[in-house]
Amino acid sequence: MNILEVKNLTKVYGEKEGNQHTALNNLSFTMEKGEFVAIMGASGSGKSTLLNAVSTLDVPTSGEIKIGGKSIANLSGRKLSDFRAKEIGFIFQEFNLLENLTVRENIALPLSLQNVKAANIKEAVDRVALILDIADLLDKYPEQLSGGQKQRTAAARALVHNPAIILGDEPTGALDSKNAHSMLDAMTEMNVNQGVSILMVTHDAMSASYANRLLLIKDGQVYKELNKGQNESNETFYQDILNVVAQLGQD
Ligand SMILES: Nc1ncnc2c1ncn2[C@@H]1O[C@H](COP(=O)(O)OP(=O)(O)OP(=O)(O)O)[C@@H](O)[C@H]1O
Ligand SMILES: [Mg+2]
Known part of the structure; x- marks a missing residue:
């Protein structure tokens, strides 16, 4: 089953002729459920x-986006925000944590906003906190955390409501190499063990080598x-990626 279908997506910025910029030009691809x-x-x-x-935060000029078989262009207002809240998890470069909420409260946000019962919220937060190795930080505030711990808190929040797909724009962009690897390990764990589909933008070949495609x-x-080949390691996939990126620079 396709978790994501992007068909002939075009985005033109700018209203006036001469001032327009085509940022996406008839772009198409599909992503199967469980892919990274x-x-x-x-x-x-x-x-x-x-x-x-894809995250429904912006509206394309033309083309179609389906998430879990559902065309998002047909959704608006309350239906759109409900869909976004239920089906999509976001991890951005800026962590967007709320400073006056504890780590536990930050992670719980997507569920609190959906009026989930307190006991169920606690269970869900404890589960993702274990996966992301922040179980002992739940009562702290964001300012008391390291960059890597903040990023993992943001990842836990993206995962807590079992979204159909996780979208990351440079999720490791603000992290040093050690924290980037532990973040990517955590994302791989979500992908392999929880079957979460992940679409991640990165400028970094090392980060990209964690993906399947x-x-x-x-x-x-x-x-x-x-x-990535069936049994291919991240290391050899990394070499393959460096080769095509070098190629890209020459074309
Ligand atoms: N709000 C906007 N108004 C006008 N042009 C925009 C707007 N946002 C992006 N663009 C232009 O669209 C193009 C694509 O931008 P986009 O942010 O998608 O690039 P990107 O691949 O994410 O780049 P980066 O790696 O630097 O983050 C760029 O030329 C950019 O200048
Ligand atoms: Mg960008």
């Missing part, structure tokens, strides 16, 4: 524009696709 897909491409190639459209975006289109 990375997106790379030069600065300005349209990666964030794509993610913002890489889409390279150029000029608002999918320029190249690279699959």
Whole structure:
């Protein structure tokens, strides 16, 4: 089953002729349920524009996006915000944690907003906190955490409500290498053991090597696709990625 279908997606910024910029140009791809897909491409190639459209935060100029078989263009207002809250988890580069809430309260937000029962919220928060190795930080406030711990808290919040898909725009962008690896390990764990589908934008080949598949975006289109082999290690996939990225620079 396809968790995500993006068909002929086009996004043109700017109203006036001459002032317009085509950020996405008839871009299409699909993603199967349970896949971990990375997106790379030069600065300005349209990666964030794509993610913002898929996340329903921005409206494309034309084309179609289906999540779990449902076309998101048909949703608006309350229906759209409910759909977003239920089906999508976001991890952004800025952690967007609320400073006056504890780690536990921050992680619980997607569920509190859906009026889930307190006992069920506690159970769900404890479960994701274990996966992300922050179980002993739940009563702290964001300012008391390291960058990596903040990022894992944001990841826990993205996961707590069992979304159909997790979207990450440079989720490791603000982390040092050690914390980036532990974040990517946690995402891999969610993907492999919880079956969560992940779509992640990154500029970093090392981060992309954790995914099963890489889409390279150029000029608002999918320029190249690279699959990790069945038994291929992250290390050799990383080498493959470096090779196609070098190629991309030459074309
Ligand atoms: N709100 C906007 N108004 C006008 N142009 C925009 C807007 N947002 C993005 N663009 C343009 O669209 C293109 C794609 O931008 P986008 O943010 O998707 O790139 P990106 O691939 O995410 O780049 P980066 O790696 O630097 O984050 C760029 O040329 C950018 O200048
Ligand atoms: Mg971007």
